[in-house]
Amino acid sequence: MEARVTSYSQVDRLREGMEKAEVGHGQEIRADLPGVRVVAMARNWFTGRDKGKGEVFFCTMGPIRVLKVETPGDGRPLPTTASIEGLEVPGSGTYDLLNTLVRSNGDLRLVVDDATRVVPVVRERRIVTAGELVW
Numbered sequence: 184m185e186a187r188v189t190s191y192s193q194v195d196r197l198r199e200g201m202e203k204a205e206v207g208h209g210q211e212i213r214a215d216l217p218g219v220r221v222v223a224m225a226r227n228w229f230t231g232r233d234k235g236k237g238e239v240f241f242c243t244m245g246p247i248r249v250l251k252v253e254t255p256g257d258g259r260p261l262p263t264t265a266s267i268e269g270l271e272v273p274g275s276g277t278y279d280l281l282n283t284l285v286r287s288n289g290d291l292r293l294v295v296d297d298a299t300r301v302v303p304v305v306r307e308r309r310i311v312t313a314g315e316l317v318w
Contacts, residue, residue: 184221184235184237184271184272184273184275185235185236185237185270185271186221186238186267186272187236187237187238187239187266187267188266189224189238189239191238191240192238192239192241192265193240194263194265196241196242196244197241197265197291198261198263200244200247201247201261201287201291202261204246204249206261206285206287207257207259207261207287208256208262209254209255209256209259209287210255210256210285211253211284211286211287211288212251212253212254212284212285212287213249213253213282213284214248214249214282215279215282216244216247216279216283217244217245217248217279217280218243218245218277218278218279218304219239219240219243219244219277219279219280220243220244220277220278221238221239221240222237222240222275223236223238223274223275224236224238225238237275239270241265243277250282256287261291262289262290264290264291265290265291265293266291266293267292268292268293268294269296271295272303278302278303278304279300279304280293280295280300281302284296284298
């Protein structure tokens with residue numbers, strides 16, 4: 184499934200994570216982005232469900248870890264839009280994007296290339312008992 188950024192992706196969370204990691208406008212970096220959620224795109228009024236497309240959500244993303252700064256920034260504010268290139272996943276789920284190329288000029292562009300590893304996040308499932316329910 185090809186994943187893409189949409190208006191529902193919560194790009195503000197990605198931008199906030201970039202600011203916390205001290206990524207600046209104009210920088211090109213390699214970074215780990217843990218906990219990126221991909222969900223099969225739902226049908227809308229204008230199109231039928233496209234089984235080969237997924238929607239990226241940054242709301243579940245953990246702290247960004249900068250591995251390498253390849254190009255320095257220029258000190259201007261980070262862009263407010265984002266895009267993703269090359270993210271192919273087998274299905275809906277949460278993924279760690281390791282060693283992702285990130286460009287922050289024009290938009291926050293995440294590039295999944297040959298150096299990037301896309302690792303599914305396996306979460307432990309457990310049964311919740313009635314005594315643990317919180318209302």
